Amino acid sequence: MKHLEEGASNIYTLFLNVKGRVLYDAIIYKSEKSSSYYLECDSQIAESLQRHLRLYRVKRKIDVEHTGDKINIWTMFDSSSRFDHGSAALDENGKRKVEGMIFPCGTLNNKASKFVDNIMIFEDPRLPDLGLRILAESHIGTHDIIKHLDDDVISSENASDYRAFRYKLGVGEGVQDLPPGKALPLEINCDYLHGVSFHKGCYIGQELTARTYHTGVVRKRLMPLTFENIADKPLSYDEKILDQSGNVVGKFRGYTEKHGLGLMRINESLSAQQLNVAGVNVKVTKPAWWPQEPQKETISAKDT
Secondary structure, eight states: OHHHHTTOSEEEEEEEOTTSOEEEEEEEEEOSSTTOEEEEOOGGGHHHHHHHHHHTOTTSOOOOOOOTTTEEEEEEOOTTOOOOGGGSOBOTTSOBOOBTTTBOTTOOOTTSEEEETTEEEEEOSSOGGGOEEEEEETTOOHHHHHTTSOTTOOOOOOHHHHHHHHHHHTOOOHHHHSOTTTOOTGGGTTTTTTOOOSSSOOOTTHHHHHHHHHHTOOOEEEEEEEESSOOSSOOOTTOEEEETTSOEEEEEEEEETTEEEEEEEHHHHHHOSOEEETTEEEEEOOOTTSOOOOOOOOOOTTTO
């Protein structure tokens, strides 16, 4: 939370159980009032998360109020984006320029947020490719929001479009992709999505998370899947993903149309000649937004 006190407009975060498994994923937003914050989560677990937060108030005077009927959450994203970070414009610090790309020019302040007409516009804290998260009072419609964005924004009510977009990126969220008590933080790329701090104090589930991070070994991660053909039968969570030899190299997490997510053994799945889940052929890709692995250099004794 100190990131918000020091100027960040929002953060991505997770709530873990004592075994270090993910209970809830969330985005926390700083409101215009200095003493209050908005917390976005999957609507299916809103009441559970509210109880969880109240349990850990201890004796602090903190109110946790459900505002789901008062505020709607929108997202603005570019579904045509090819996620080619090499061609993106960079600022003097080597970071991608957001001004003029997803915000209209001249509207983005240094906190990457905008408050206007009871509409709160934020850059998604996880990944620039995910575009904007927009919080607006429930009586505010699409037209009122779009007029504050770029001129070429197209409205859509199809939630599966956004889900397919996330799957192409390899980003999971909510109960459907991250059932409570199942996933481990680093396996869902929380470290790559700025959702965990390794400098803060203790938290529930810290021991396993910190140990895994400092050993530097994360063999399985959420990765994008592309189906050669649209699956004509339902696929269940945790369905085994097999290589050409019948070895298990991953577990299925979800799909919409031709795009899906899998918890994959990174090296084995990328080197496999063929992959299938329940008889349906799939391809796995390494997300372009993952950090580049340092190249190991070798030098011979003769050179020295």
